[in-house]
Amino acid sequence: MNPSPDTPAPETLLPLKALEFSILLVLTRDESYGYGIVRAISDRDVGGLELAPGNLYHVLDRMIGQGLIREAERRERPDDADSRRRYYAITPFGRRVARAEAERLRAVLGTAESLELLAGEGGG
Numbered sequence: 001m002n003p004s005p006d007t008p009a010p011e012t013l014l015p016l017k018a019l020e021f022s023i024l025l026v027l028t029r030d031e032s033y034g035y036g037i038v039r040a041i042s043d044r045d046v047g048g049l050e051l052a053p054g055n056l057y058h059v060l061d062r063m064i065g066q067g068l069i070r071e072a073e074r075r076e077r078p079d080d081a082d083s084r085r086r087y088y089a090i091t092p093f094g095r096r097v098a099r100a101e102a103e104r105l106r107a108v109l110g111t112a113e114s115l116e117l118l119a120g121e122g123g124g
Helices: 017-028 033-045 053-065 093-116
Strands: 069-071 087-090
Touching: 017 033, 017 053, 017 069, 017 087, 017 093, 033 053, 053 069, 087 093
Parallel strands: none
Antiparallel strands: 069 087
């Protein structure tokens, strides 16, 4: 799928902040709501990120504005006790940005490995 001419290149948003990348990773698997995103990030212990719900919604709104995520249509779920939950989903552009960030981080990690900076590689 070709992006529209007015869609920026994913690389223009790089590097992503750790929280933004973590949100994209969570939403790559499935739609989620705010607290579900917080729990998923916390469960993965992504870089020791600590997240206050107020900060999360500010970041989610910014990511919607950038076209990385969108508010998902409300779907009834068996485990959903709160009909006020706002669900979020990654967009195709968000997926391309997440892929570009993962590739950027792979290159950074390759440099760290070549410099023997990672434990178990003779540098720790």
